Amino acid sequence: MPGTNLTREEAARRAELIEVDSYDVTIDLTGSATTFGTASVIRFGCRTPGAQTFCDFVGESVQSVRLNGVDLDPGTAYHDGRIALPDLAADNVVEIRATGRYMHTGEGLHRFVDPVDDEVYLYTQFETADSRRMFPVFEQPDLKATFAFTVSAPAHWQIVSCQPTPEPVPLGEAEVGGLGRVPVARWQFAPTPRLSSYVTALVAGPYEVVRDSTAVGDRQVPLGLFARRSLMPYLDADNVFACTKAGFAFFEELFELGYPFEKYDQIFTPEYNAGAMENVGAVTYNEMYVFRAKVPEAMVERRGLTILHELA
Structure with missing residues (x-):
C-alpha cells in the first residue's frame, strides 16, 4: 500500500529484508524561514541481494538519490513519502539530498518565533513516525542504527542533540530566514549508540x-x-x-x-x-x-x- 502510512506487513517485510548499520545526517538551518536542507548517508545490509525496498521522507522535495554509486532519478524514485531503492546488494550505501519543511504542528522539525523578541526556536518531535520529516530514514523502531548529526546554524544558537554538543566551526556569514545576515557555524556530533530513529532529537535556537x-x-x-x-x-x-x-x-x-x-x-x-x-x-x-x-x-x-x- 503506497502512502505515508507504513503498514504492519510492510514493516515486517522490511525488517526481514534489511539491517541498518548507520546514518550520517546533515542538516542546514541557514536558509529560508520555511524550508531547510537535509541529507542522509545510510549504510545498510540486505539479506536477499537483488531485492528492492524503500526509505521514508516527508518533505518539500528530493534533489538526488545515489545508491551504491549509481544515480537514481529522484522524480521517479520519490513518491508518496517514499524513496524506492531497487536492486540491492548485500552491503549498501544510499546518499540522499533533500529539502525539508519546517512544521508548525509539533511534528518533525517545529519552528517557532517568540513574539516577545522575534527570536527563532526549533525543536523536533519524532514520536511516533516523524523523524522522516527531518531526514530520509527507514522509519520503524526495530531498524535501529547509529546516528551522526552535522548541523549548520546561526553561530549564536544553542544546538542540542542526543550526544554532547561539540565545539562549533565558524563558517562565515549567511542570510538566514527571519534573522538577516548573521555569522553561522557547523556542529559535528559524535555517533550515537544504536537507537530507534524516533528517540533521536535536534533542538536549535538562542535557548x-x-x-x-x-x-x-x-x-x-x-x-x-x-x-x-x-x-x-x-x-x-x-x-x-x-x-x-x-x-x-x-x-x-x-x-x-x-x-x-x-x-x-x-x-x-x-x-x-x-x-x-x-x-x-x-x-x-x-x-x-x-x-x-x-x-x-x-x-x-x-x-x-x-x-x-x-x-x-
Whole structure:
C-alpha cells in the first residue's frame, strides 16, 4: 500500500529484508524561514541481494538519490513519502539530498518565533513516525542504527542533540530566514549508540541554559535545562534539578543499571503538542511546566512525575 502510512506487513517485510548499520545526517538551518536542507548517508545490509525496498521522507522535495554509486532519478524514485531503492546488494550505501519543511504542528522539525523578541526556536518531535520529516530514514523502531548529526546554524544558537554538543566551526556569514545576515557555524556530533530513529532529537535556537551534574557510579553526568530567553525568569531550576537527581539515584538502584548515555538535557519547548518526549539525552517538555505564576502544589508534583516518567 503506497502512502505515508507504513503498514504492519510492510514493516515486517522490511525488517526481514534489511539491517541498518548507520546514518550520517546533515542538516542546514541557514536558509529560508520555511524550508531547510537535509541529507542522509545510510549504510545498510540486505539479506536477499537483488531485492528492492524503500526509505521514508516527508518533505518539500528530493534533489538526488545515489545508491551504491549509481544515480537514481529522484522524480521517479520519490513518491508518496517514499524513496524506492531497487536492486540491492548485500552491503549498501544510499546518499540522499533533500529539502525539508519546517512544521508548525509539533511534528518533525517545529519552528517557532517568540513574539516577545522575534527570536527563532526549533525543536523536533519524532514520536511516533516523524523523524522522516527531518531526514530520509527507514522509519520503524526495530531498524535501529547509529546516528551522526552535522548541523549548520546561526553561530549564536544553542544546538542540542542526543550526544554532547561539540565545539562549533565558524563558517562565515549567511542570510538566514527571519534573522538577516548573521555569522553561522557547523556542529559535528559524535555517533550515537544504536537507537530507534524516533528517540533521536535536534533542538536549535538562542535557548538559555542552566547547567549542573549528577553522580552515576564513578562518573558525573552533565545535566542541562534549556528554555526560551523570555521564560528564564520563571524557570525553577533548583526544583527540576532536585527531582532529576533523585530520579537518577532511584532508578539506578531499582534497575541495578547506571544511566547509559553521556549527558541528560531537558528542554522546555513552545507550541508542544504533548506533555514530554523521552529523546535520548535531550528530553523535551511542554512549556506549561514553566510556571509563570504561583501554582498549586499538585501542579509541581505533576511536573515531577513527568520528569521521572521521561527519565525512566
